[in-house]
Amino acid sequence: MNTRDTSPAPLSDDLQRQARVWLRLLDSGDVTEVDAQAFRRWLDASADHKLAFNEVKHRWATLRTASGMYVERHPNAMPAPAAVPATPRPALRQRSAGRRAFIGGALTVGAAAAVAGFYPDVLRRVMPDSLGADERTAVGEQRTLTLASQTVVTLNTQTSIRQGIQNGRTVSVTLLSGEAAVDLGGSAEPFTVSAGVGSARAQDGRFEVRYLDGKACVTCIDGTVQVSHPAGKRSLQAHQQVAYNDHVLSDVGNVNALAVAAWRRGELVFDQIRLVDVVAEINRYRSGRVVLVNEAARNQRVTGRFRIASLDAALAQLESTFDLNARSLPGGLLILS
Structure with a gap:
């Protein structure tokens, strides 16, 4: 009697590699709404995609448990982690950093980096600051808002704001995330842009806030x-800049204001910027995700001017300049190795 083998066909190595790349990216702690949407498209592409994702998660969970048991039984087998100064950042960022440290010590560079069950958590925590926004822009989108007769605010890509209205007029905005440029025509009242714990206030001229x-x-x-x-x-004059976070306010520094405002002309201008930071900036404007996994190239410096409308050409130029290999994966994922 003939019997039919009903066991599922083995998953392809390529599909499992894709799953590992997505797991590593999603667990990096630097996930945007676009990343989550691209991941969902990849995951929903077929039942095999879901199976590959779940299998890689399961293997990592098993490896993590085994590694923990080994460390408990052999406490001197792994060197103690270097002391890191305490940083008063949100608990989520600290947890992500801890996972990355564990992964770096326990797995090879190409291995998966995900904890069991983290996938729903990633999607829940995407873009929390955009909640309550009055206006927001999508990836690659720019929008100009005339908030008063002499007040114009331009929103850059992936930007969310909330307006402050008094007596029917918008007198301020809260920049929840992204980048906004303000053009003032000398109105009778000053205009304020709040971002985080700080704010910028002016009555005329032009200024930009990035958060x-x-x-x-x-x-x-x-x-x-x-x-x-x-x-x-701090008081800023033309072509001056200041930066801050929740705890520290920098001194005033001089900058190339034309380069800072280049995005309004449809350009990205870099002057001796690390390649890893250039890739991060490109990711703000480009659908999908570019992941730089070539550790030797991360700190290479980039000087150049790229058109936002032609970022694939910019990536090809970077690939050639730094001798990188590019691999495209479903969901708009591009791996530079």
Whole structure:
């Protein structure tokens, strides 16, 4: 009697590699709404995609348990981690850092980096700051808002704001995440942009505020801008900039204001910027995700001017300049190795 083998066909090595890349990316602690949407598209592509994802998660959970038992039985087998100064950041970021440290010590570079059951948590924590936003832009989108007769605010890619209204007029905005440029025509009342624990206030001229990952940067293009922070106050003149986070306010520094505002002209301008930071900036404007896994190239410096509308050409140029290998995966994922 003939019997039919009903066991499922083995998953391809390529599909499992894709699953490992997604797991590593999602567990990095630097996940955007676009990343989550791209991952869902990849995951929903077929039943095999879901199976590959779950199998890799299961293997990692098993390895993690075994590694923990080994360390308990052999406490001197692994060196103690180097002391790291305490950083008063949110608990989520600290947990992510702990996972990365464990993964670095227990797995090879190409191994999966995910804890069992983290996938729903990743999607829950995507873009929490956009809640309550009045206006937001999508990836690659820019939008200009005329909030008063002489107040124009331009929102860059992936930007969320909430408006402050008094007597029917918008007198301020809270920048929840992203980048906003303010053009003032000398109105009777000053205009304020709040970001994190600080704020920037001006009555005329032009200035920009960038707020990402808990770090803010205020640049005065024209006129004068007053920056207030729990750590102090700063007065900015044209072509000056100040940065801050929840605890520290920097001194005033001089900058190339035209380069800072290049995004409004459809360009990204870099001057001796690390390649890993250039890739992160490109990810803000490009659908999908670019992941740089070439450790030797991360700190290479980039100087150049790239068109936002032609970022694939920019990536090809970076690939050639730094002798990288590019591999495209479903969901808009591009791996540079």
